[in-house]
Amino acid sequence: MPIIKDQQISDNTWSFVADDAPLTDGNITVTLNRWQTEKQALLQRSGSIGIRLSPADSVEAVSADLASFKLIELYFSVFSDGRSFSQARLLRARYGYQGEIRAVGHYMTDQVFYLKRVGVDAFELNNPKAIEHAQAALNDFSVRYQASSL
Template structure:
């Protein structure tokens, strides 16, 4: 599947693994719970490793390990919960995370510009037809009144 990363369409190389799935080769993404449980084996994984955060997770739980994590996925379970915006800001602003922060799940197209302002630099669309809309929404506004994290 294609994603938007750094304002360009690119292929998604990550495979999402369930908490009970066997580790596979290549680039993988696991839940925060699995990261905590299988940290040592994931650190030895030959491919890239990503961690999925839910709104109820704490970004601080990853602070010491961010140098080992290539991707943080912010999984929007519902569009009415803004805690993942705070997670992105904390990852970039407080913990100085330089890797990919990707929005997945049920984020709204109207939120894309604002997500990019708090540090999200990649977007996984629900449907391939949304790629052009996501790209366009990254440039929704030409004037910005508040500073951003990026």
């Protein structure tokens, strides 16, 4: 499924591996729980590693390991839960994370502009038909009153 990365539509070269699924080669993301319990095995496999943070996960819990991650996925369990906005801002502003931060899960295309402002630079959408709408929404506003993370 295509994603939006750096405001361009591109191929997704990553896959999420659930806690109960076997590890695979290639670029994968795992949950915080799996990272904490299988860190050494994850670092020894071939391919890049990323982490998927749920809204309840603490960014501070991975702050010492940020250099290990090429990608951090912020999982939106429901579009009305704004904690992932705060996680993105903390990753960029407090912890200086320079890698890719990707929004995944249940968020609205109308939120992508605001997600970009707090540091999200990639978007995986549940509905591939909405990708062009989301890409256009990244430029919804030309005047901004507050500073952003990017």
